[in-house]
Every structure is written in structure tokens, then in C-alpha cells.
Amino acid sequence: MSYLADVAALTRKDLRVELRARDTLPAMLLFVLSTLVVFHFALPEGAGDDAAYGLLWVAIVFTALLGLARAWVPEQEHGVLDGLVLAPCDRSAIWLGKTLATLAFLLAAQVVALPAFVLFFAPLDATALAGVLLANVGICAVGSLMAAMAAAGRARELLLPLLLLPLAIPLVVGGVGAAISPDGGRFLLFLALYDAVFAVLSWASFEYVVTE
């Protein structure tokens, strides 16, 4: 119970910090909407819905990347990560709290972005939406760990995409597959499996990322 209470306190803290600083969510919203507008004009007429679903995933991954690049900034200011690492709570709670907060920001951006996608491009059925939700979990779980690794280095803006994008490729494959394949359920299963494996790996390895 105390583990979950720690996670809840850390997530609440991240949401409160963002509510006040407004550093991350407005940038994500602006980015995803402007990207969809650009894609709307860039996609040739008659390109078909399949291409549009591919572009949706480009927008989702890079929006998540934008949020993740800022995820650990509050902890870097004033060296707060050291303070969290010294606290006697399970260190994986720090990762889980950050993952849930980033997931909340990504979902908030998608609440605006997905209706815009439907308006500009193509409909999204329940399988496609389930694919987005499952891929969100994977991106945020792996991304929070990679962002913590990148934050420790000097060139985090460069390092994070290099670390995250190769790991996000299966999520893009699964997400696009869920949207366009007649057998979308198989892709949802694949995404759920990815989430389970990478969430456990990230949860277990976070401690080694933040300690020497």
C-alpha cells in the first residue's frame, strides 16, 4: 500500500508542477496540432487512409518525445533527483510516478489530437483507439527510463531520440497494424505483450540508471 501511496504522491507532484509551470502540455498540444495541419496539406489527394494512419503515428511518437524530453527537467533543477534517490522509498516508484504523469500528458494531448485527425484525415475505430492506448503505455514506460538515462548526460536532446526511437518502432508497427489490419486484434496482443515486457524491464532497471 505504501508503494502505491508513494507512486500517487509522485504522480500528483508532477501534475501539480506542470499545472503551474505549463512547460510541457501546451508545447505537446501545439506540436501535435501543427503537425497534423502540415500533414493535411502535405498528403497528396487520393493517398488513402493507410498513409494517414502512418502519419498519425509519426505525430504521436514525436509528441511523446517532446513530453519525455522535458519529463525530468523539474528533477534536474535544484538537483531534486538526488533528494528522491536518497529517500527510503522503492526507487522504482519514482519511475512509475513519472511514467503515469507523462502518460496523463500524452493522453491529454491526444484528447485534442485524435478528433483533429478524424476531422482532417480518416475515422478511428475501437481497435485503432485501443492500439493508441496500448502504445501510449509502452512509449511512456520505456521513454521515462530512457529520458532519465539521457538526462544524466550532457546532450539529452540528442540522446533521447537516439535511445527511444529504435525501441518505439515495434509500437509504431503495432499501432499502425491495429488501425489498418483486418486482424487488428493480433496487433493489440503484440502491443500488450510489448507493454508488459518493457514495463517490467524498465521498472526493474530504473534503480541502476539513477544510482552509481
Next chain:
Amino acid sequence: MIRARGIEKRYGRRRALAPVDLDVPRDAFLLVTGANGSGKTTLLRLLAGLAAPTRGSLDVGVDRARLGFLAHEPLVYRELTGVENLELFGRLYRVPERRERIGMLLERFGLWEARNERVSAFSRGMTQRLALCRALLHGPELLVLDEPYTALDEQGADLLDRALDELVGTRTFVVSTHEPKRLERLATARLALG
């Protein structure tokens, strides 16, 4: 409480801390002095468990739940208020009767009136006082303080003097400073680095 034999820290080829031996008994007050770059901060980070020695053996006789660390940086969130910061850390440290303890510390360090202001609006000295509250919040047995008087004005320094006077002899202290005069009266052991 602390026993170190030949602990050394290197970052690549650069040596951040030359080999050090330490024996700090319980309830002692170790004053660590040295010029800039002599390794004071590195030694304190090793003792706090935030870094591992490259060579040597180190045994700190408390776990991190019973260790209070004051760093160069205040380790508090800029966008949270003083109370919210202490509430968060109090929860993570499982501080019993958290509200009362937080109120008492904020009063003691003259931050009660500013308790609901964001840290980003604090002066550097107020932020340092809040950092001291955070380090003392869970009543640690071992206090590792890196330049605790940094940024404190005379009033803040007097408040810290009083807090240290109360705690000396009942806690173990490792304190670094480049102005040892103020702490000389409390020290039971000294270590000069560099």
C-alpha cells in the same frame, strides 16, 4: 558509525578525491575543510550513497532512511511551495505526525509566513533554509551537510547555529565548510582535504 579505508573517487582520468581514511564514531561531529576542488563535496556524496568510491572500502552505519543530506543544491522543487515540498519528502520518508513536524521546522527556520509561496519566489537564503528543513525532516541519525551556511544571512546563520547546538551530541555530523571558524566549537574531529 562511519569507517572508510582508502576511499578514492575518479571520473575517468580525473581524480576527484584523493585516498581518505575515516573513523567517525556515533554522535561525533566531523568537520571537513579544504580548498575548492579538494574533494569535500565528492566525499560527502560518497558518504550519502549518491556515488560509489572508485577504490577503497566504505561502511556507513545507517541506511538512507536515517541519513539527512544537505547538498550544494537545495534538492527541492521550484514549482512547489515550501509546505508541498516538505509534505512530499515527509511522505517518502514515512515521517510520523508529518504536519506537526513540518510546521515546527518551518517555524524554527523562519519560513512559516512564506510556507504557501512557491520556492521559485524564494530568495537563495530562504531556499537554503527550506533545504535544511528537508534534511532535518525525518530526524536523521547521520547528518551530512555540505557548506550549510551557503547563502544564509546573519539571521539564517544564527537559526542554523541554534539548530546545530540542539542536535550536537545526539546525532552524528559530517559537515564541510571552507569557513571552519563558525563550526570549530562543535567539532570533535577534523579532516583537512587537499
